[in-house]
Amino acid sequence: MTNDANRNRASFPVFDEITxxxxxxxxxxxxNNVTYYAWFDSSVNRYLIEEGGLDIHxxxxxxxVVSSSCDYFSPIAYPERVEAGLRVEKLGNSSVIYNIGIFRQGEDEACALGKFVHVFVDRETDxxxxxxxxxxxxxxxxxxx
Structure with missing residues (x-):
């Protein structure tokens, strides 16, 4: 389970606004829970494209994505505006573990906390x-x- 410090806005260096x-x-x-996973995927990939130069095409x-999970703490409903906070928990040789906190705009504690693992592969050989x-x-x- 997650401790409260891991859910705090201050522990996330970058944010992505979501409507x-x-x-x-x-x-x-x-x-719905599946929507959170789409937010995770979009936020991570937007960062990789814009900041890291990932060419997805x-x-x-x-x-x-080889693994993902989410802990939910409080519900969000339309028409709320939310933000996805992004941080890296571990950076390996070919993999990275991200944490994504989903926050209501202006709130300090995440409503949900996701974990998302990427493995980088050669497009041709996999x-x-x-x-x-x-x-x-x-x-x-x-x-x-």
């Missing part, structure tokens, strides 16, 4: 490769000790 959509709500009146290397240098440099900025 909930009507379709995100489920029959229970809150954002023509690059030699791509990243596969074999693991070292994290490309530009991406590694971008990810090092998010590494939280």
């Amino acid at each position: 909930t959509r009507w379709a995100d709500n489920d029959l229970y009146g809150h954002v 023509r690059g030699d290397n791509i990243a596969y 074999r693991p490769v070292p994290v490309p240098q530009g991406i590694r440099t971008a990810l090092e900025k998010l590494l939280v000790q």
Whole structure:
């Protein structure tokens, strides 16, 4: 389980603004759990593209999600505006473990905390490769000790 310090806004170096959509709500009146995973994927990949230079269409290397999970603490519902905080828990040779906190705008404690693991692979061979240098440099900025 997660301790409270890990859920604090101050422990995330970068944020991505998200607008909930009507379709995100489920029959229970809150954002469905699968939507959080889409937010994780979008936030991580946006950072990799914009800050690390990941070329998702023509690059030699791509990243596969090999594991993901989420702990939920309080519900979110449309029409709330939320932010995804991003940090790196561990940066390995060919893999990275991200933590993504989902926050209501202006709140200090995450409503949900995700873990997301990428392995970088060669697009042609599907074999693991070292994290490309530009991406590694971008990810090092998010590494939280």
